[in-house]
Amino acid sequence: MTQALTHPANQRHRGMIFVTALGIIVILTALVLVFAQSMRTENLASANRRSDADADAIEQGAEQWVLAQVDAYTTDAMTITQVPAEAIQVGSGYFWILQSDADSDQDYLFGITDESSKLNINTATAAQLMTLPCVLQQNVADAITDWRNPAARATADGAESGYYESLTEPYQCKNGPFETVEELLLVDGVTPQLLWGYDLNRNGILEPAERAAGGSNVEAFTGGGSGVDGRGIYNYLTCYSTQPAARGRAAATGQVNINTASDVVLVALGMTQGNAESLISQRQGQDYTNTTWARSYLAGIPATRITGQSYQYSADIVAVSGDGRAFKRVRIVVDCQSSPAKIIYRKDLTSFGWPLPQSIRDTLRLGKPIQTGMFQSNMTSSGTIGQNH
Numbered sequence: 120m121t122q123a124l125t126h127p128a129n130q131r132h133r134g135m136i137f138v139t140a141l142g143i144i145v146i147l148t149a150l151v152l153v154f155a156q157s158m159r160t161e162n163l164a165s166a167n168r169r170s171d172a173d174a175d176a177i178e179q180g181a182e183q184w185v186l187a188q189v190d191a192y193t194t195d196a197m198t199i200t201q202v203p204a205e206a207i208q209v210g211s212g213y214f215w216i217l218q219s220d221a222d223s224d225q226d227y228l229f230g231i232t233d234e235s236s237k238l239n240i241n242t243a244t245a246a247q248l249m250t251l252p253c254v255l256q257q258n259v260a261d262a263i264t265d266w267r268n269p270a271a272r273a274t275a276d277g278a279e280s281g282y283y284e285s286l287t288e289p290y291q292c293k294n295g296p297f298e299t300v301e302e303l304l305l306v307d308g309v310t311p312q313l314l315w316g317y318d319l320n321r322n323g324i325l326e327p328a329e330r331a332a333g334g335s336n337v338e339a340f341t342g343g344g345s346g347v348d349g350r351g352i353y354n355y356l357t358c359y360s361t362q363p364a365a366r367g368r369a370a371a372t373g374q375v376n377i378n379t380a381s382d383v384v385l386v387a388l389g390m391t392q393g394n395a396e397s398l399i400s401q402r403q404g405q406d407y408t409n410t411t412w413a414r415s416y417l418a419g420i421p422a423t424r425i426t427g428q429s430y431q432y433s434a435d436i437v438a439v440s441g442d443g444r445a446f447k448r449v450r451i452v453v454d455c456q457s458s459p460a461k462i463i464y465r466k467d468l469t470s471f472g473w474p475l476p477q478s479i480r481d482t483l484r485l486g487k488p489i490q491t492g493m494f495q496s497n498m499t500s501s502g503t504i505g506q507n508h
Contacts, residue, residue, distance in 0.1 A: 166442075166444065167444055167445065170440040170442055170444035170445035171440075171445045171447075173210070173211070173212055173440040173441065173445065174212065174438050174439060174440045174445040174446050174447040175438075175447055176209075176210075177209045177210065177212040177213070177214055177438035177439070177440070177447075178214065178436055178438035178447040178448075178449055180209045180214070180438075181207070181209070181214040181216070181434075181436045181438055182434075182436065182449070182451055182462065184207070184214075185216070185231060185432070185434045185436070185451065185453060186453060186459065186460050186461075186462070188202050188231060189231070189432055189453050189455050189460040190455065190458065190459055190460050193430075193455050193458075193460075194408075194428035194429055194430060194455070195407055195428075196233040196235065196236070196376050196378055196379045196407070196428070196429035196432070197378045197379060197402075197407050198407075199231050199233070199429075199432060200218075200230050200231055200232065200233050200236075200379055200432075201230060202230060202231065203229070203230070203491070204216035204218075204229045204230045204231065204434075205229040205491050205492070206489045206490065206491045208489075209438075210441065211440070211441025211442075212438065212439055212440045212441040213438070213439055213441075213489050214436055214437060214438040214439070215229055215436075215437045215475060216229055216230060216231060216434045216435060216436055216437075217229065217322055217323060217435040217437060217474065218230040218231070218232055218323070218435070219232070219323035219350070219354040220323060221354075221381035221382070221383060222381075223340065224318075224323070224324060224325045224340040224348065224349055224350055225324065225325070226324075227323075227324060227475075228323070231432050231433070231434050232432060232433045232434070232435075233376055233379040233429045233431075233432055234357045234359045234360050234429065234431040234432060234433055234452065235357075235360040235374060235375060235376040235379070235380075235426060235428075235429040235430070235431065236375070236376055236379035236380045236381065236384065236429075237354075237355055237356055237357040237360065237375075237380075237384060238251070238355055238356055238357070238373075238375070238384050238387050239356075239357055239358060239359075239360045239372060239373030239375075240263060240267070240297050240300065240303065240356050240357070240358050241267055241296045241297055241358050241372055241373060242372055242373030243264075243356075243373070243387070244264065245257065245260035245261050245263070245264050245274075246260075247387040247388070248260040248263060248264075248387075250383075250386055250387045251348075251352045251355055251383065251387065252340070252346060252347050252348040252352075252383060253313060253316075253347055253348060253351060253352045254313075254347065255313070255352070256308065257276050258276040258277065258278075258307075258308060259306070259307070259308035259309060259313070261273075261274040261275070261276040261277035261278075262276075262277045262278040262306050262307040262308055262309075263303065263306050263309070264277065265277035265278055265279055265292065266278075266292055266293055266294070266297070266305070266306045267293070267294075267295065267296055267297055268294060269294050269295065270294070271292065271294050277307075278292070278306075278307040278308075279292045280292040280294075282307060283305075283307070290305070293305075296358070297358040298358065299358060299464065300314075300353060300356050300357065300358055301314075302358075303356075312351065313351060313352060314351045314352060314353045315350065315351040315353050316333070316337075316348065316349045316350045316351035317329045317330065317332055317333035317336075317337055317349050317350070318349070318350040318351065319332070319471070320471045320472050320474050321353075321468065321471055321474075322435075322471075322474035322475070323350060323354065324474075325337060325340075325349050325350065329349075330349070333349055336349070337349040355381070355383055355384060355387075357431075357433075359431040359433075359452050359454070359463070359464070360372065360373055360374060360375070360376075360429070360430075360431055361430060361431065361454075361456070362374055362426060362428070362430065363430065363456045371423065371426075373424075374423070374424060374425060374426040375388055375424065375425055375426065376425075376426050376427065376428065376429045377398060377402070377410055377413050377417075377425050377426075377427065378402055378405070378407045378427055379429070381399075382395040382396055382399060385398065385399075388420055388424060388425070389419055389420050390416065390417070390420065394416045395416075397416060398413055398416040401413075406427075407427055407428075408427055408428065409427045410422075410425055410426065410427045430454060430455050430456045431452060431453065431454050431455075431463075432452070432453050432455075433450065433451065433452045433453070433464075434450070434451050434453070435448070435450045435468070436448065436449050436450070436451065437473075437474055437475060439479070439480060439483065440483075441483060442483060442484060442486075443479075443480035443481065443482070443483030443484040444484070446469070446473055446480070447467075447469050448467070448468040448469045448471065448474060449465060449466065449467055449468060449469075450464075450465070450466045450468055451464060451465045451466075452464035452465075
């Protein structure tokens, strides 16, 4: 029996079909892989967008929480500043309100801040500014008072429009009140380092990386009237402390609340270090509505410079989504001279990076809850600038 032979043309045809099929399979496989990668990227992006929205909603909720606290206690700054504000849960996420520790650059504090606990740059004298724990030269202090002075005439060591107009990018001296503390950067001699020191993420803590950047210029700050604060002068200054006009009393700017002021600010007012420390140790439990209880500590300080009530408060809010993917940080200033309280200043600080220990976000990414006081050591803080996801 004769065996049928396959025609060479048929063999070539079958080979071409096989090669074509392989090519199609390779192309389809590549398309599937590309599509899968695209879907994975889109899923991640979608999750990040959702987390961003969650963090934003939590931060806005935190703002309302602050307004509610201020409305509830209004001028009672001692109570408002002591309301717990650490790891407050909103939905699946949390928020914190950072508060600078006047006695240490190594410990986290959480709570609303009384703006009247600070020195007001619209009323402080050059001498008072120079008592702050920093290297503030006479010419810089004079330039600060010149900037706000309505008279366009420089003090002996200050600066006026003649100087500012000679700069590469000229501008005029304002000769009017400061509207934000950051406005100080326009003043001759005021630098970011003078304002914030080595606290690059402005969270009130000098993390290891920040201390290393400062080198020998940074020593542990323990308050008590000694040492230079490596966090700069920002935390001691305000431009918002204002008392409203009342019966028999005109509106006043720059009064310091002795119930909440640090020893640094009290000394700047003219108190001795010993009296400042004694006042602070005695003020718990006193009548916060007036200053009569502190008379023995206030010798030589005009009554017009102090108060027992406050009307402006600030909150440095840090909000994080429940999955730890996204966070938002915003600083607000609230005024309660009228009811309801309202936000008069708002600044987004998210670009300065996550300001708390990275372990908080790592814990959330693992699906675990956060508890108050879990993360107190700044040695575990990330100190990362610009990290979001």
